[in-house]
Amino acid sequence: MKIRFKQQPFQLDAVRSIVDCFAGQPYAPSAGPDARNRPVMLPDEDVLRNMQAVQRRNGLPVSERLEGRYNLTVEMETGTGKTYTFIRTMFELYKTYGWSKFIVVVPSVAIREGVLKTFRMTEDHFMSVYGMKARYFVYNSKQLHHIGKFAGDAGLSVMIINAQAFNARGREARRIYMELDDFGSRRPIDVLADTRPILIIDEPQSVEGVKTRESLKAFNPLLTLRYSATHREDYNKVYRLDALDAYNLKLVKKISVKGISLKGIGGSDGYLYLEGIEVSADRAPAARLEFEAKTKAGVVRRTRLVRVGDDLHALSGGLAQYKGYKVSEINGRDGSIRFINGVTLHAGDVQGDTGELHLRRIQIRETIKSHFAKERALFPQGIKVLSLFFIDEVAKYRQYDRDGAERNGVYADIFEEEYAAMLAEELGRLAGDDPYAGYLKRIRVKDTHKGYFSIDRKSNRIIDPKRTAGDADSDDADAYDLIMRDKERLLSLAEPVRFIFSHSALKEGWDNPNVFQICTLKHSDSTIKKRQEVGRGLRLCVNQDGERIDSGVPGIDVHDINVLTVIASESYEQFARQLQREIAEALSGRPGAADRSAFLEHVAENERLRHCAAGEANDDFHRREFLKLWNRINRKTGCTVRFDSGELIRKCVEALDSRLQVPAIRYTVRHGEMRRIASREQLEAGEAFRAREAKDEAADVQPLSGVKMDLIGRLTEETKLTRKTIAAILTGIGEPTFRQFRLNPEEFVLRAARLINEQKAAAVIEAVTYDALNDRFEAGVFTKRELFGQPEDGAHPAAQAPVAGGEVLVYDKLPRGFFIPTPMGRYHPDRAIVFREGDVRHICFIAETKGSLESLELQGAERAKIEWARKVFAKLNTGQVKVDAADSYGKLLAILKPS
Structure with a gap:
């Protein structure tokens, strides 16, 4: 088979963008024994004017000056024929201006071989277009005769070299700078520099470190052209075919993704994965570590940076498997992390991953x-x-x-x-x-x-x-x-x-x-x-x-x-x-679509500044209405519970035997594909992919049993009941129910605790009494973010909704430091709303939920907390107070105005 090459319009545009930057340069072919590239004869202002015209034609930011003499950047998305494009650019520069000496600098052997392969594959194609072939070779420090031919040949000549060949410490890399007997006592770098070559940097973000950038100057280039899909720096960018254009124009494949996620992690096998060590000049090394952590939804795997002194037992939410895993050393030299229990991991190591x-x-x-x-x-x-x-x-x-x-x-x-x-x-x-x-x-x-x-x-x-x-x-x-x-x-x-x-x-x-x-x-x-x-x-x-x-x-x-x-x-x-x-x-340098939300934020900011200029505070914390509300609710309370523990034990045993279902470890495979990309903002919002299908599959995996778990202690911690009560509950459940503990220990604890807490909540809703204490919550419970009213990331739709004109006096996120004590732990209302109805001010506390209200109503613990909150505010004599849950702005309005 022989791959056929077509003359693609976008590739020709990229070629023309380089050539046109030197419009007016006279054609001057290399000739004689010094077959070097002739200098640029145009004044710099003419080159700049040409380049600016190209940038305007291509819809790019217009450069104010030449960044060096001369640096030009071409951005082309992976898979769109970048190598073909810069080879064709050589032919056009040779045909138009007579420039014949080119050096292609690549970051690796793999890319070098790929460039060489493209030269071979396109020989006949370019012969049919230009009626000639390029002479090309790969630099080899032991075959310096190629450099001699390169320097003396008046035809189109190309040398391909990987950066390590002139920018490493080994003797072979240094030969390019040495006066060599077998090269006529000349230095190869001097012979190359004398040709005034045009440098083409392939993947410059992988080539041009500080040292390499200095080394490249030794080639004495006439021009430097940089080609990549992911430039770190844009030197006078003259052409762009970015990911959005390439995808929407169907110049690359459509992307489809099958992702696999683990469900029902056992949380008992000491799982750890060390991605790597991050080293910086101004901070101690940190390790990027993946481990398991306990959440309300179960045990999940999460990745975070850890430093010396961090304790995985605490970071995981108290998982027993991580006791003793406190970081004692992070070594940036050998890429390792050590814990006080003696366990050491190196970058790429995985521990305890049974699945x-x-x-x-x-x-x-x-x-x-x-x-x-x-x-x-x-x-x-x-x-x-x-x-x-x-x-x-x-x-x-x-x-x-x-x-x-x-x-x-x-x-x-x-x-x-x-x-x-x-x-x-x-x-x-x-x-x-x-x-x-x-x-x-x-x-x-x-x-x-x-x-x-x-x-x-x-x-x-x-x-x-x-x-x-x-x-x-x-x-x-x-x-x-x-x-x-x-x-x-x-x-x-x-x-x-x-x-x-x-x-x-x-x-x-x-x-x-x-x-x-x-x-x-x-x-x-x-x-x-x-x-x-x-x-x-x-x-x-x-x-x-x-x-x-x-x-x-x-x-x-x-x-x-x-x-x-x-x-x-x-x-x-x-x-x-x-x-x-x-x-x-x-796409950060690409102009974005007009963003209505950004416009509204700008208007809101201007309104805030107007109020400030008039001597008014725009922050609810400093508004009179919020201060009144805060002074009425910041009193601390204590709770007392009296109930029949025997009845609670009986109901917990019944609930566990009838409702506890601990899932086996399963995998979910989800399949989705990328749609047409409308804008950068669509990508930033994560809206370019559309899920197609999902399927669930049981995993034939048995968790390790090497981690000892204090089951009674864990359930005591999760439910706030006594060890004696928990022991009675576990003794009472049936053997099939208890067998599920071995199937998935951590999930057993979380699900059993949830059922016990529901029974506990139902038993004690009426058995709780509150007393007002002399202590108050001080303003220090507010974080700086909360104090100045900054919006939270991922705010719930109810929080993001607009409020009803002048009737709403306060609509604020409450600080996490403000809580109501309950037998189920601290309860944190999410928001406080004060609204006016005639001369009456109403206060409403809202518990937002990302699930449906129907699912919330099934969770006895949450329902109980709302009931206890109502008792607290009744005890504090705060006037007409409503405490409820909302999952939408419509529900919020229904709570505010139930009529």
Whole structure:
């Protein structure tokens, strides 16, 4: 197969944007023994004027000055042919101005090989367009004769070099700066600099550190052109094809996500995952750690930065599994964290994750399922479907016995098991004479998956890639031979490989157009962005004739065929939210749509300033009405409870035996896809994805039993009953009920406590009496945020609703420091509203709920707290007080005006 290249209008626009910046420059080809690029003859003001005209044409911010002589930036989304574009730019600059010397600087071996492959693949295409070929080579410090030819050749000449070759400490990297006998006692860098080359920086955000930026000056470039989808700095940006444009114009694949989330975590296996260590110049190192934590909804996994002295037992909400896990040391040098109990984790380590292998099996299964569905649809059109797995450890895919013979790692075994089962299912739905069925039958399972990794030269075994450059024991280039240099072979239906396992090192530099599924069989890595993960599969696919399936093909919708499905290692919501956030960040320089809410906020701010200028305070805390309210409600109270404990025990036993249902650990798979992106604001709001379907599956996982739990103590803590009462309740329940504790200990505690608290609430609603105390809540209970009336993130709709004109005097969030004591713990009303009806002022306390009021009414504990709050305010003689729950603005109005 030979991939056919088309002349895409957006790529030609990017090329023209560079060329037009030097309009008026005379054509002056290289000639003679000093075949160097001729200097820019235009005055700087003319170049600036040209550049500004290009920026206006392309709808970009207009530069006020030239940033260096000369730096130009092109932004192109991953998968839109960035490498093709800058190669074509070389041809156009050569044709228009005679500039013939180009050096392409890349950040890695993988990207270098990708650039080299594109030069080879486009030779015939550019020959047909320009009637000539470029002469190109990869810099090698041991083959310096290429540099001599580069310097003396008057034709279009290109050198490709990775940054480590001139910016590292090793002897080979230093050779470019040395006077060498085998190079005529010349320094290679001087010969290159004398040609006044045009530097093209591929992925500058990965190339240009402080040191590299200085090193690049040694090349004495005539121009520096930077190409990337994610620039860190924009030097005179002259063209932009960002993620929003590329997606909406259907120049890249549509993105679909399958996310997998864990339900009913046991909370008893000491789970920990160390993502990495964050080091800064002005603060001590911090560890990004994932652990389990207790919430009202159950045990969940959360990630946060922890520092020396942090106690996971406290941070987890008191989970017994984390007793003794207090951070004693964080080492930024070796990327480790140590706890006072002696446990040490290094970046990437996982402890106690009993469900991980099952999660990986589900991911592999879902990937195969998506692969078959896509392949079944595209096989008749001659389109090869590839799936890519990223793993974090080679041994999980390939291992070796004592004799050096290869054998499957755990992921390869799981793949073959799941593939065989899915294949049988697929063949069962196909007719025997279906060509696709025949295609599947011809491929052996062992032949259809392969791993691409670094090769150890001594043992000829695949190994995890080395982090350090220039390691003599590995040859990274060998690892990419098939996928980098034989891309066309992979695209052929005659090649049985359809599933590729690779290390995360392939996060950049390789994007085969026919990757339709990407699965990350590893924990989320904070250093790798979601855009990088999806970037390996965004390029539009090609068929067996090498023809790209894009909008130029009549009778098709590009996004009906070109859909990339990401099988994520996290929940659908989490992946989709993070991906949208990253795309929105990349669009930060793009003009946004007019935002009505921002306009209203501006009007509100102006109104506040007007009041302040008139000597009025706009903050409810300082308003007279709020001060009156605060003085009436800030009295503290104490509560006394007297009830029949025997009756409570009996009802709790009945409730537990009849209603306690502790769920087994389950996985939920949610599937959604990205819609047309209307604006950056839509991405920031997380509204670009639409969920399609969800399914729930039991996990065949047994939690570890190594963590000892004080069950009576935990339930005592959760219910505020005595140990004696809790012991009586546990003694009374049936054996089937108690057996659920072993199924999921933490969930047992949380659900049992909830049922006990409901019975307790029902028993003591009438048994509670309140007494006013002499103490009062002082103004110090307000945080600075609450004191100055700043809105909270994620405010509930009832809180965000407008209020009814001048009748509402106060509508304020109450501080968390204000509470009402109850037998169920502290009760915090969410908001206080004071409204006027004639000459009467009414006070209403609102408990907001994100669930429906119907579900709230089933929760006896919450209902009881509202009843007790009514007793308190009746005791304090605060006048006409209402305490209620609202889940909407309509309900709030009904409470305020019940008529």
